[in-house]
Structures are given as C-alpha cells and as structure tokens.
Amino acid sequence: MSNLIISEKVSSAAKRDIIDLNAKINAFNSGETPEESFRKFRLTRGVYGQRQPGVQMIRIKLPYGRITADQLVRIADTSDKFATGNLHATTRQDIQLHFVKLSDSPQLWADLEDAGITLKEACGNTIRNVTASSVAGIDPDEPFDVTPLTHSIFTYFLRNPINQDMGRKFKIAVSSSEKDSALAFIHDVGLIAKLGVNAKGETVKGFKVLIGGGLGAQPFSAQTAFEFLEEQDVIPFIEALLRVFDRHGERTRRHKARMKFLLNDMGLEGMMEKVAEERTAVKNKVFAIPEDLFGTNEAESITHAARPSVSEAYVLENAAQNGIADLDTFKKWLQTNTFEQKQKGWYAVQLRVLLGDMSSDTARSLADIVRQYAADDIRVTVNQGYILRFVKGEDLVPIYKELNQLGLANPGFDSTMDITTCPGTDTCNLAISSSYGITRALEDVMKDEFPEMIYNEDIKIKISGCMNGCGQHNASNIGFHGSSIKNGKLVLPALQVLLGGGFTGDGIGLIGDKVIKVPTKRGPEALRTIFSDYEANAFDGEYFNQYYQRQTKNYFFQLLKPIADLTTLQDDDYRDWDHDELFKTEIGVGECASVMVDLVATTITEGQEKLSLAKENYELGIWADAIYHAYNVLITGAKGLLMTKDVNTNTQYGIINDFEANFGQEFKYETPAQFELADKAETPFRSLAFSINKFEPTEEFATYFLEKADQFLNFVRDTRGAQLMDNSELVLQELSFGKDS
Structure with missing residues (x-):
C-alpha cells in the first residue's frame, strides 16, 4: 500500500515496524527479497499464509485476551475493511482475520495500532501471545489478580532482543488459581498463582513454575521448576530461561526445536544449572510488578x-x-x-x-x-x-x-457441549481434515441426545485439524485430530481419538492417549458410544478421566473398534464434513513449522539490522539489550559465513564452535584485561561469544562488546567479498545488501 497512513497515537517503535513491513513487502514484490527470508520476517509481524494462495491470515496479539469495547469495534471495522467481516477467537486468546491481501497488511496494522492493538510477534519464532485465566481479577478462588504480572511479561519481552530470532516459538501461560484454567501444564513456561512466605517471614505473592510443556505430535506435560517463586523473581527467571533456550535450542531440525525437547535432553537439573549461569547477565535481578496496571485501580x-x-x-x-x-x-x-x-x-x-x-x-x-x-x-x-x-x-x-x-446467549459455556476447535482445512495449510464440520456434528449429537452435557464441566472436548494441536486436543478429556486412512487405492478422512487428557478430578493436567483412528463421518457415533458407556458403567461421582484410567486404554480401543471397521464403509465415508467431493489429502507447507532458508546476502543484512538495534539500545542506556543484540550480530554473521561452506549447524553453540573451526584463525581482536575469560585456552571468537553471560551488563561491557560486534561484521563482509572476487556480478549483488544505507 503506497499511501500508508499512520496516526500520531502510534508509538515510534510500532510506526517503524509498520513502515518496515511495508518496505519489505515492496522489496519482496520487486524480487529484491527472497521468499524464504520474507516469510520469516512477516511471520513475526502476525502475517501468516493461508491454505488459499494470495491471501493472508492476520493474527492480532491480545495479551491475556483483554480488549476494550472501542478496541473490539476497531477490530470489527478492520475486518470489514480488509478481511471478511469475521472475527475468529483462538485458544491463545488472540483474534484472527482471514483472507487479507498482503499489500493491505501494513495499513491494517496501522489502523489497529491507532487503537493500542499490536500484531508484533503474534507468529514466528518469538514469544507468542501471553495467555492467562480469563477470570483473573474476578476469580473467587484466586489468591490475587495475575493480570499485572501477565501484562508485565508481555511488555517486558515485546521487541526484546532475546526472543527475536529463536529456534522456535515460545508460549507462556498464567493461571489465577490451582484449578489451572490457563492450562499452565502444556506451556513452555506455566505459572500458577499462590501465596508463600519470603525470607523475612512475610506472606508474599508468588507462583508455582512449570517449564517444558507442549502439544503437537509429541506432547509433553511440563515439569515443576519451582513449587514457589516470589513474584519479583518471575520475569528474571523467564529471561534467564529464554537465554538458555536461545543459545542451546535446536535450530535445524524444526520438529525438535521446542523447549520441551531441550529440557528432555538436558534434564531438569541440568537446565536449571544453565539458567543459574545466566543470572549474572540478565537485565534485572528482580522485577517488581506494578499494582496499578492501568492507572484505574482506585477508581x-x-x-x-x-x-x-x-x-x-x-x-x-x-x-x-x-x-x-x-x-x-x-x-x-x-x-x-x-x-x-x-x-x-x-x-x-x-x-x-x-x-x-x-x-x-x-x-x-x-x-x-x-x-x-x-x-x-x-x-x-x-x-x-x-x-x-x-x-x-x-x-x-x-x-x-x-x-x-445477537445469538450470544447459548447456555453451556465451557461445558462438554462447548467444543474448542481450530479452523482446520477452511484456512490452514497444515490441516488434514475439516474441524468446523465435525464440531457442528458433535454439538448436534449432544444437543439432541445428551442435553444434560451443558451442565457438565468435567469433560472437555477439543478438536484440531491435524496433529499439531492448535485446538489443544492432547489436553482434553476427549480429543480428536484430523487424519486420513488409506483403504485400497482410496483415502478417506479420519479422526484420531484421544482420551484421558486434560484435568483429573484432583486438578492434575494430563496428556491424552491416542486410542484409535475412526472415519471422520463416524465421529458422532464414536462420541455417542463413549458417552453411553460412561453413563452406564461409571461409579457415582466418578470423573471421566478416573473412569478412563480404571477401564484402561485397551478397554476403549475394543469399545470403539467396530466403529473403525473399514469393511463396512459407505460412499459418504470418503467425503469430509462440509464437502461433496471425494476426499484427498492436500497438506501445504505450514509456516510455523516450515524450514526457513537464509541466503548469505540477506543473512549479512540481518546482521547489520541487529547491529543497528544494538547501537540504538546503547544510546538509550539499555545496556543488557544492546549487548544481546550485539551477540546476535556474532551469531548471524557466523551463520552467514558457515553457509558458504555448506556447514549447517543446529544450535548457537554449534555455530560458535563450527565458526571457530572454519574461520577462527582469521578473526583477531584485542581484549581488555577486565573482560578476559578465566579459561585462557578459549580461542578469540569463542571467548567473545561466550562472554555474553560472564559479565554484568554495564556500560563498560556494552561499549566493549558492541565495538567487537561491529568489527566482526566488517570481518564477515570482507571475508565474503574475498570469496566472491572471481565473480564481480555476485560481489556487487551480495555486498550491496550488507552496506549501511
């Protein structure tokens, strides 16, 4: 959009992001920016490719789901102007707009920022929307309101250098009570509010801290890092944990790049030791949470x-x-x-x-x-x-x-009848089968045959269009995810049935078991069978998960096996819900899970952008952020040169070591005595990179570190130039990307 209009109410940081997005779109359209690099860029601005070519899904980032009436109207107006007039609420308390033209996304963002709403870091390898109990602040069971802490996490890490280029996305949830209504147990960091006693014997606010949870094809329940961590220590802990994840996390094998796999590899004790090593370098050793969050508490x-x-x-x-x-x-x-x-x-x-x-x-x-x-x-x-x-x-x-x-007074909120679902094949590249269609069918079964389910808050049903879990099917008592079954030469849409996930009667969160796969058109019969069996055979007062554990997975496999029998298939079984044509699997490339290929020239450009951010933060006196941006210059530049030798390294530590092996003898610099590492055997580049967590983030260390990062980026440019001297056209093409504008 050439005539971009940004109001004066938009912050300078957001304004720069919007203008940058507009410029990058123009560069992409003109062929100056490769598609892979552009995709990585736009995802962190909430612009996500749909199943349908040529249009985007826009994910609006709403921390802990909070919006005002005016903001809701602005989102509605924006949807009318740029999308389809529909607002889709997600399981991460976001709102999504679909079928948006790429060229319209900067103005859409500008219109939302005018109302205090952001798209920044709604997708991509960043900290995603920070979710929290929607009843926070009004919950009769809560020890205190977790809204201020949640909002502080959001603002602290928005545009924070630590989470701008991680190996994978990172999700945080905050629950207002031990009921864990925010599902802390399935998050990279989950916080559950509780009161405790500090060293002075005073009663203070704090949290049970869980780490390493996640869904997807290999779901993990989070592990307990702290039974109680005082509120003022929560953000410093998350910052230190992120630094460990950023440095040690997988980057090449995307399916292994989540926090849960790193925790599994390191073990909880090893992970916590690494976190402790980062505490010297974090920006704040404690972070007090402001009570008067919006300046309205007294009123x-x-x-x-x-x-x-x-x-x-x-x-x-x-x-x-x-x-x-x-x-x-x-x-x-x-x-x-x-x-x-x-x-x-x-x-x-x-x-x-x-x-x-x-x-x-x-x-x-x-x-x-x-x-x-x-x-x-x-x-x-x-x-x-x-x-x-x-x-x-x-x-x-x-x-x-x-x-x-308005049709908004249907009873049964958060009951069994209130099914959670992702959009499935309606818009998502990764979806295998329809989510919307089967959701409507299952809700009809309950309305017609099990109307009492509007009172049941024990059994939660969640549906995803594929195994990746946007509908959180792994964390439900009865879950379904889209799949397919081959029968001879034909393929039919299917549902993987999961049971026993979500919460037990004692409030413990569990990951569901995969029990059996059934044709999707038989989903209603599967649900009918499960409910009928539970009603007939459960003990009085027995929760569904307790019943499932007592009967065992094999019991339910045998119960549902006749429904999975392919010898009794009908023609309709080969058609998905809401579709008349025969089913065929058409899975696109999912943008949150796809491999991003960084070309050498654009990687050097990224290094220059990170150096500019480092210098900006230095000028503002934000030493810790300046240092971390400069550290990212080292990593990005090293990665760029390693690509020229086809060295594909899967962690930042690997990048540092491989760079040393391939180029380390060529990069030299002087180190002041106060910043020399104790280990004299360390080589220059490793010594510089590994000093990131060895010193306090002071002005003196920031000055030294930025100077060396600038020197290193010049080394990268010079080295790449020397490699290309035999091809002057490539020299001009690539080096023009890396120059200061």
Whole structure:
C-alpha cells in the first residue's frame, strides 16, 4: 500500500515496524527479497499464509485476551475493511482475520495500532501471545489478580532482543488459581498463582513454575521448576530461561526445536544449572510488578464497591416480569454462563461462541452492550468465547435479552457441549481434515441426545485439524485430530481419538492417549458410544478421566473398534464434513513449522539490522539489550559465513564452535584485561561469544562488546567479498545488501 497512513497515537517503535513491513513487502514484490527470508520476517509481524494462495491470515496479539469495547469495534471495522467481516477467537486468546491481501497488511496494522492493538510477534519464532485465566481479577478462588504480572511479561519481552530470532516459538501461560484454567501444564513456561512466605517471614505473592510443556505430535506435560517463586523473581527467571533456550535450542531440525525437547535432553537439573549461569547477565535481578496496571485501580475500587448479592429466585422472577417467555433456557444460561465474582454483588457473564467466530456487526453490537452493562474490560477466553465483567445483578435479565438477540446467549459455556476447535482445512495449510464440520456434528449429537452435557464441566472436548494441536486436543478429556486412512487405492478422512487428557478430578493436567483412528463421518457415533458407556458403567461421582484410567486404554480401543471397521464403509465415508467431493489429502507447507532458508546476502543484512538495534539500545542506556543484540550480530554473521561452506549447524553453540573451526584463525581482536575469560585456552571468537553471560551488563561491557560486534561484521563482509572476487556480478549483488544505507 503506497499511501500508508499512520496516526500520531502510534508509538515510534510500532510506526517503524509498520513502515518496515511495508518496505519489505515492496522489496519482496520487486524480487529484491527472497521468499524464504520474507516469510520469516512477516511471520513475526502476525502475517501468516493461508491454505488459499494470495491471501493472508492476520493474527492480532491480545495479551491475556483483554480488549476494550472501542478496541473490539476497531477490530470489527478492520475486518470489514480488509478481511471478511469475521472475527475468529483462538485458544491463545488472540483474534484472527482471514483472507487479507498482503499489500493491505501494513495499513491494517496501522489502523489497529491507532487503537493500542499490536500484531508484533503474534507468529514466528518469538514469544507468542501471553495467555492467562480469563477470570483473573474476578476469580473467587484466586489468591490475587495475575493480570499485572501477565501484562508485565508481555511488555517486558515485546521487541526484546532475546526472543527475536529463536529456534522456535515460545508460549507462556498464567493461571489465577490451582484449578489451572490457563492450562499452565502444556506451556513452555506455566505459572500458577499462590501465596508463600519470603525470607523475612512475610506472606508474599508468588507462583508455582512449570517449564517444558507442549502439544503437537509429541506432547509433553511440563515439569515443576519451582513449587514457589516470589513474584519479583518471575520475569528474571523467564529471561534467564529464554537465554538458555536461545543459545542451546535446536535450530535445524524444526520438529525438535521446542523447549520441551531441550529440557528432555538436558534434564531438569541440568537446565536449571544453565539458567543459574545466566543470572549474572540478565537485565534485572528482580522485577517488581506494578499494582496499578492501568492507572484505574482506585477508581475501580470505588465503582465496584460491594453490592447486595442477588438470588437465582430473584433473577428468575425478574425474567418472568420482563417478558422472557422461555424461562427454562434462561435458567440454564443463568446457571452455566454467569457467576458471582469475588467482588460481592458483581457478576461475570460468559459468552459461548460456536467455532469462535463472530461477525463484525455482532461485535459492534456486543461493544454497545458492554458500554451499557459491564466494565470496559472484555476477555477472550481460551475456549474461544468471551467474558464480560462487573455486571450488576439487576442487569442480568436485560443483558441476557440483548445477548440473546445477537445469538450470544447459548447456555453451556465451557461445558462438554462447548467444543474448542481450530479452523482446520477452511484456512490452514497444515490441516488434514475439516474441524468446523465435525464440531457442528458433535454439538448436534449432544444437543439432541445428551442435553444434560451443558451442565457438565468435567469433560472437555477439543478438536484440531491435524496433529499439531492448535485446538489443544492432547489436553482434553476427549480429543480428536484430523487424519486420513488409506483403504485400497482410496483415502478417506479420519479422526484420531484421544482420551484421558486434560484435568483429573484432583486438578492434575494430563496428556491424552491416542486410542484409535475412526472415519471422520463416524465421529458422532464414536462420541455417542463413549458417552453411553460412561453413563452406564461409571461409579457415582466418578470423573471421566478416573473412569478412563480404571477401564484402561485397551478397554476403549475394543469399545470403539467396530466403529473403525473399514469393511463396512459407505460412499459418504470418503467425503469430509462440509464437502461433496471425494476426499484427498492436500497438506501445504505450514509456516510455523516450515524450514526457513537464509541466503548469505540477506543473512549479512540481518546482521547489520541487529547491529543497528544494538547501537540504538546503547544510546538509550539499555545496556543488557544492546549487548544481546550485539551477540546476535556474532551469531548471524557466523551463520552467514558457515553457509558458504555448506556447514549447517543446529544450535548457537554449534555455530560458535563450527565458526571457530572454519574461520577462527582469521578473526583477531584485542581484549581488555577486565573482560578476559578465566579459561585462557578459549580461542578469540569463542571467548567473545561466550562472554555474553560472564559479565554484568554495564556500560563498560556494552561499549566493549558492541565495538567487537561491529568489527566482526566488517570481518564477515570482507571475508565474503574475498570469496566472491572471481565473480564481480555476485560481489556487487551480495555486498550491496550488507552496506549501511
């Protein structure tokens, strides 16, 4: 988009990002930037390729799912202007817009930033959206509000040099209580709020800290790093952990590049030893979390002073007097979609949204309802719904009537009937089969045959279009992921059935077992069979996961085996949900999981960009960030030269060692005595790179380290130039990329 309009309200950092995206799109369209390099760049700006060629999915990063009414309207308006008029809520509390033209993405971003909404680091090898319990701040079970800590994690690591070029994505979740409603156990870092006692004997805020969880084809439950870590120590710990992940994490074998595999290789004790080694170099040794996060806490405490609670009988009588004819449905909604907050006399209203999709017109009407009846603090939930906060008891009836007119008053929020699902083959490159179609079919089964499931909060059902787990199927009591089955020369769409994941009756999170694969059109029969068996044979009060563990995986395999019988296939079994044509697998290249090939010239350019960022942070006096950007100059430059010798190294430590073996004798520099390493056997490049965590991030060390990074990048350019001297055309082409503009 040539006439890019950016308002004065947009921060200078965001403005530069938007202009940079626009410039990179132009360079890509003109052929100046290779596709692989451009893909890597745009992903970290929330621009993600769809299954359909020529259009993008835009992922809007909403930390802990919080948006205001005005922001919801801005997203709706943006969807109308640039996308399809649909807002898709995700399991990471983001909102996604689909079918956006690449050329429109900078202006779309600028329009959102005008309302305080970012796309930065929503995709790519970065810290993804930081999720949290959607009930944080109003949860009757919480020891304290985790919103300030969550928001601080988001702001601290946004544009942080540590997570700009990691080997893989990194996910953080914060739960408000031991119920773990944010699913801490499946995250790279999971935090669960609790109170503890510090060294002075004072009661303080803190967290149980879990690390190394993850889903996908090889799911892992997170391990406990700390039973209690004081709140002020949480961000420094995460920073140190990220430094370890960045330096030691896999980078070549993408399927092995997540934190869970590094933890598995190092072991918990080894990982924590490496984390301790990084504490010297982190920016802050402690980080106090501000209480008055939005500058409104005092006003909030006055506005939301305790009120008289209302009884169910009072609300039902009020409903009858105000013309609600279907009192049975209203009662179900009242019982399943509302609760009294920890603030006495105030109520939360939860919106169950089928497939997570909401039209822009509905979103604007919802914003009006929020302005009239609720606090200006909407939260997108991890089960793809929304929650409204601080509703008065006497307003439950009128807000229901208005929500009902919008189709947003379906009872059964976060119940068994409220299925979580990813978009599947509707838009995703990686999806194997339809997620939306089977979700509708399963919800119809429950509505028609098991209506009591709107009251069941024990059994969660989650669906993904493939094994990668965007729908979090591994972390559900009953999970399904898209697959296929070959039958002779034909292929039919299938569902992998997983059981026993999610939470047990005692609050422990588990990864589900793969039990059996069934034709996707038989998914409803599989669910019907599971429910009927559970109802017939479970003990009184026995949770589903307890029943599953008692009966064992083989019991359920035998139970579902007749449904998987391919000798009884019908013609319809070869067609996916929502499709008339015969099924065939059409899996594209998934952009979060694909291999990114960095060409030498563009790699040198990246090194120069990182050096510029290092110098900017140095000028601002942010020594730790300046040093880390400069460290990335070393890694990027070394990687570029290693590519010229076809050396493909899978970790930063490997890059450092391989560079030393191939080029180390050529790179020389002077080291001041105060920055010499104790190990005199270290060679120059290794010594420089490994000093990153040996010294405090002072101005003096930053000055030294940036000077050497600048010197190293010049060495890289000179070395590459010498390699290409026999081909003057390539010399001009490549070296022009690496010069200062």
